Amino acid sequence: MHSRSVDLLILGAGVAGVYAALAAEAEGARVLLLSKDPLPSGSTPWAQGGVAFPLDDEDLEAHLQDTLRAGRGLVEEGVARSILEEAPRHLERLLAWGLPFHPEPTREGGHSRARVRHLGGDRSGLLLLRGLLARLQSPVLEGHLAVSLLVEGKRVAGAWVLGPEGPVEVRAGAVLLATGGFGRLFPVTTNPPGATGDGMALAHRAGAVLRDLEFVQFHPTALPDGALVSEACRGEGAILLNAFGERFMPRYDPLGELAPRDAVARAVFRERERTGGVFLDLRPIPRLEERFPTVVASARALGLDPLKEPIPVAPAAHYAMGGVKTDLRGFTGVGGLYAAGEVASTGLHGANRLASNSLLEGLVMGERAARAALESLSSPRAPEALPALTLDPSLLPELRRWMAREAGVVRRREGLEEALAFAEGLPLEETSPDRATRPALEAGSLALLARLLLRMALLREESRGAHFREDFPQEAQEAYHLEAQGFTLSRVPAGV
Numbered sequence: 158m159h160s161r162s163v164d165l166l167i168l169g170a171g172v173a174g175v176y177a178a179l180a181a182e183a184e185g186a187r188v189l190l191l192s193k194d195p196l197p198s199g200s201t202p203w204a205q206g207g208v209a210f211p212l213d214d215e216d217l218e219a220h221l222q223d224t225l226r227a228g229r230g231l232v233e234e235g236v237a238r239s240i241l242e243e244a245p246r247h248l249e250r251l252l253a254w255g256l257p258f259h260p261e262p263t264r265e266g267g268h269s270r271a272r273v274r275h276l277g278g279d280r281s282g283l284l285l286l287r288g289l290l291a292r293l294q295s296p297v298l299e300g301h302l303a304v305s306l307l308v309e310g311k312r313v314a315g316a317w318v319l320g321p322e323g324p325v326e327v328r329a330g331a332v333l334l335a336t337g338g339f340g341r342l343f344p345v346t347t348n349p350p351g352a353t354g355d356g357m358a359l360a361h362r363a364g365a366v367l368r369d370l371e372f373v374q375f376h377p378t379a380l381p382d383g384a385l386v387s388e389a390c391r392g393e394g395a396i397l398l399n400a401f402g403e404r405f406m407p408r409y410d411p412l413g414e415l416a417p418r419d420a421v422a423r424a425v426f427r428e429r430e431r432t433g434g435v436f437l438d439l440r441p442i443p444r445l446e447e448r449f450p451t452v453v454a455s456a457r458a459l460g461l462d463p464l465k466e467p468i469p470v471a472p473a474a475h476y477a478m479g480g481v482k483t484d485l486r487g488f489t490g491v492g493g494l495y496a497a498g499e500v501a502s503t504g505l506h507g508a509n510r511l512a513s514n515s516l517l518e519g520l521v522m523g524e525r526a527a528r529a530a531l532e533s534l535s536s537p538r539a540p541e542a543l544p545a546l547t548l549d550p551s552l553l554p555e556l557r558r559w560m561a562r563e564a565g566v567v568r569r570r571e572g573l574e575e576a577l578a579f580a581e582g583l584p585l586e587e588t589s590p591d592r593a594t595r596p597a598l599e600a601g602s603l604a605l606l607a608r609l610l611l612r613m614a615l616l617r618e619e620s621r622g623a624h625f626r627e628d629f630p631q632e633a634q635e636a637y638h639l640e641a642q643g644f645t646l647s648r649v650p651a652g653v
Contacts, residue, residue: 159325163189165530166315166329168303168356171199172282173498173519174335175289177527186531188295189327191318193302193351193595197286200337200348200499201516204282205387205451206265207258207275208520209513210248217241219269224514227267227417228507229622230636231369231651236504239485240521247520248274256288264392265512267417271392273513279387279451285516301325303355304590304598306332306363307540312492313363314537317545317590319598324591326542330534333526334360334481334489334496335519342603342610343474343565344557347376347385356500358602360481361609361641362543365489365496368640368649369479370606371613372508372623375566377421378437379473384455386437386470388512391415393448394441397425398467400432419509419623422472426566429471436467472566476515478506478623479613482640487526495530497522508622544587547597548604552583556607564607568614569627577611580604613639616646 165181167174170192181188192198211217224237252258257276264271276284300321307315307328315328336356340348361367378386378397391397391414399405409424410416416424425435439445439452445464446453453463461468480502487495498519505518559579563572583604588597619633620626636651 159323160328161189161325162328163187164330164534165333165527166327166331167191167333167335168316169199169335169337169498169500170196170297171201171335171337171498171519172286172289172516173523174199174333175286175293176520176523177333177335177497178293178295179289180524180527181531182295184528184531190295190297191301191303192297192299194349195299196290196297197283198299198351200352201286201519202283203347203349203385204516205279205385206389206513207263207273207281208285208516209268209273209511210244210517211241212262212270212272216270216272220272223267223269224505224511227509227511229509229632231507231622231638233504233651236485240505240518243521244517251288254288254292256285263389264415265388266391266415266421267511273389275389278447279389279449282516298325302595302598303359304545304593305543306359306494307537307542308363309537309540312535313494314535314540317542319593319595328537328540330536331493331495331530333487333530334494334500335498335523336500338477338480338499339603339606340474340477342557342560342607344561345379345383345471346474347379347383348474353599354602354606355599356496357480358546358605360489360491360494360496361605362546363491363494365491365494366482366640366642367480367609368482368502368638369613370477370610370641371617371639372478373474373610374418374476374478374510374623375422375472376475377418377425377472378470380455380459381469381471382459383473386452386468387449388418390437390439390442390449390452395437395439396441398436398438399428400434417509418512419625422566423625425470425472435470437470438467439463476510478502478508478510485525486529487522488529493533493535495526497526508624542590545590545593545598546601546605547586547588547593548583548600550596550600553600553603556580556583556604560607564611564614567625567627570615573611573615577608577615580607580611608644609641612644612646613641
């Protein structure tokens with residue numbers, strides 16, 4: 158087995174991971190990035206929406222209020238304000254680096270103003286990541302998956318890694334998780350195949366707190382194969398129609414197609430049930446093919462022509478608001494372990510992420526977490542690998558069917574209990590790291606997160622943001638987080 162030693166090991170090479178690496182190498186640190194798949198990897202290249210930057214000091218307050226409104230009482234205002242106040246500095250840096258942001262911002266769902274900055278039409282995430290990677294000097298191990306974390310005492314001190322040529326032990330002064338979400342827990346998702354919740358599972362097993370996993374944002378407009386139809390399309394005039402050809406969103410929300418994503422997703426779900434289908438009419442958008450080339454190409458790949466007729470859409474698992482609980486510097490509470498991006502729960506997104514706040518969070522928190530990690534470096538001498546958690550991957554399709562049916566846009570106690578019984582009956586195993594395979598590791602991570610998500614969804618007897626219970630359709634008077642340590646869940650008041 159090969160071994161390496163670095164100051165900072167970053168797991169994940171999306172926007173949060175690469176931006177963190179740039180910040181760390183600017184401080185002279187020895188940095189190593191791990192990417193499960195060939196670059197550009199992760200969910201960032203799949204992001205069609207742009208980056209939400211406040212327009213000015215006045216708009217910062219409006220942006221904050223939009224974020225609070227979308228998050229339905231669970232956004233931590235101090236966290237949101239801190240991240241938004243720092244946003245202009247990052248925009249200035251990216252512009253100085255030559256990233257090709259469009260000069261005119263776009264309005265997206267839940268935003269009261271046009272403040273979302275795009276790159277290359279609907280290729281924002283891809284062009285942003287390419288721009289960051291072009292400046293990166295640190296090495297990236299592509300096709301490498303962290304099997305388990307190395308620990309020394311109560312401190313994380315690296316990772317045991319599985320690569321194409323065998324295992325690698327990477328000892329590190331600190332580890333930063335930037336591994337993204339767990340969209341692949343559901344059969345239809347806008348996420349890439351690698352979105353299997355690895356970082357959340359690793360953090361949980363190292364003693365970090367996971368919280369609010371029940372809040373899974375379902376993007377309201379995905380094609381039948383899960384390909385995303387950007388929310389910016391609705392911001393530019395696209396309208397939703399049911400199977401009868403009726404525009405229905407104004408009946409559900411006064412903001413119509415520009416309502417927050419949870420409201421639009423539920424409306425699309427209801428209209429699909431009521432009428433048999435929902436379609437998105439993109440023809441009102443001028444220069445559609447020029448402005449949204451990815452959307453048009455994805456539709457045509459399925460034999461659809463959005464220039465001639467409305468295209469079928471449905472909700473798909475899109476973004477995890479919950480994750481590894483961190484402070485405003487990305488610290489998880491476990492020595493040597495930091496997290497940034499979708500894997501983390503900072504308190505910015507609450508119960509429902511405001512469109513295009515996620516790439517901004519990846520930038521701000523990626524840099525902060527890297528700097529905080531460098532202030533806490535240690536020199537591991539004899540770390541040990543935690544056991545790997547695995548599951549027979551042939552069991553995943555049935556788990557995904559349960560999650561789609563009972564833990565999707567609309568939930569009920571009976572269905573959640575049945576899904577939990579199935580998930581808890583899955584034979585999860587602790588395995589020696591040298592015997593684990595990528596499919597078994599990913600299946601193990603997803604099964605662990607399914608158990609925690611379902612328990613949290615059952616305990617949250619209310620409807621709030623992306624979590625909707627038909628048997629508890631109202632919001633509770635008091636907003637609260639749900640935290641998991643081991644398999645014990647606890648309520649924590651919002652803002653704590």
